[in-house]
Amino acid sequence: MICSEITNLPFSLYSTFVIEARHGFNKQTIWLFFRDMLKEFALWLFLKGGAYLAIYLWAFMLVVSLVMMTIYPILIAPLFNKFTPLPEGQLRQKIEKLASSLKFPLKKLYVVDGSTRSSHSNAYMYGFFNNKRIVLYDTLLQQCKNDEEIVAVLAHELGHWKLNHTVYLFISVQIRMLLHFGGYNLVRNSSSLFQSFGFDTQPVIIGLIIFQHTIIPIEHLVHFVRNLVSRAFEFQADAFAKKLGYASSLRASLVRLQEENLSAMNTDPWYSAYHYSHPPLVERLAAVDNSYKKAD
Numbered sequence: 001m002i003c004s005e006i007t008n009l010p011f012s013l014y015s016t017f018v019i020e021a022r023h024g025f026n027k028q029t030i031w032l033f034f035r036d037m038l039k040e041f042a043l044w045l046f047l048k049g050g051a052y053l054a055i056y057l058w059a060f061m062l063v064v065s066l067v068m069m070t071i072y073p074i075l076i077a078p079l080f081n082k083f084t085p086l087p088e089g090q091l092r093q094k095i096e097k098l099a100s101s102l103k104f105p106l107k108k109l110y111v112v113d114g115s116t117r118s119s120h121s122n123a124y125m126y127g128f129f130n131n132k133r134i135v136l137y138d139t140l141l142q143q144c145k146n147d148e149e150i151v152a153v154l155a156h157e158l159g160h161w162k163l164n165h166t167v168y169l170f171i172s173v174q175i176r177m178l179l180h181f182g183g184y185n186l187v188r189n190s191s192s193l194f195q196s197f198g199f200d201t202q203p204v205i206i207g208l209i210i211f212q213h214t215i216i217p218i219e220h221l222v223h224f225v226r227n228l229v230s231r232a233f234e235f236q237a238d239a240f241a242k243k244l245g246y247a248s249s250l251r252a253s254l255v256r257l258q259e260e261n262l263s264a265m266n267t268d269p270w271y272s273a274y275h276y277s278h279p280p281l282v283e284r285l286a287a288v289d290n291s292y293k294k295a296d
């Protein structure tokens with residue numbers, strides 16, 4: 001099926017976008033064409049996957065996510081927000097200096113308008129290998145009092161990169177996805193499980209429902225562990241920024257951003273231990289101050 005799809009691709013593209021279009025029949029865009037093709041392919045995999053279904057599905061999702069990671073920031077994000085290069089000036093110089101001191105291959109530096117995101121998305125980085133870009137939200141520029149505070153936030157973000165947090169997170173997502181598909185495959189092939197729910201046959205949809213219910217307790221545990229690790233990463237990135245000498249600016253910017261976003265200051269430790277991907281402000285400030293004293 002895959003081989004015939006690939007060999008047929010030029011012909012079906014030609015027939016849809018040249019012949020059909022010439023006669024005014026084509027209402028499809030190229031995006032829609034490929035999206036339908038991907039959907040068909042995913043469905044085919046799902047139904048025919050056999051013993052290696054989990055591997056096929058995972059490989060398929062991996063390719064899709066790598067493609068999305070490449071095209072999303074370049075083709076899709078600009079449709080929703082306006083990206084402008086950060087103008088020349090002191091702030092730009094400071095950021096470039098920080099990036100080069102960490103050997104971060106910064107190729108482009110943008111400001112994006114209208115941040116409607118959470119308090120933790122004030123700046124982000126993207127790109128593969130030696131072609132990386134940094135995007136600052138305009139709200140970050142407005143909310144911080146001086147350049148140092150903005151650079152401190154970036155030092156924290158670059159800490160995530162330098163300490164390989166992004167790579168670890170990507171790998172953990174891949175492992176989780178593979179386990180999900182593997183788990184589904186186990187459920188799908190277990191006739192006794194279907195029988196215990198009163199089904200003599202094994203319809204795909206029932207397999208999916210049974211699987212969904214089986215993993216709910218495990219998912220709670222995964223959620224807890226994921227947040228635990230994520231909070232540890234946040235502390236590490238804060239410590240990284242501090243080591244570069246941004247302790248007081250980071251402190252100031254954390255407080256300011258928290259105020260602007262009206263987030264809770266000091267939450268119940270049990271509640272935050274399960275629900276929060278970022279440590280509460282009070283804990284973060286305490287950690288910054290603590291290691292500050294230790295460094296003295």
Ligand SMILES: [Zn+2]
Pocket residue numbers: 156157160234237
């Ligand atoms: Zn962070």
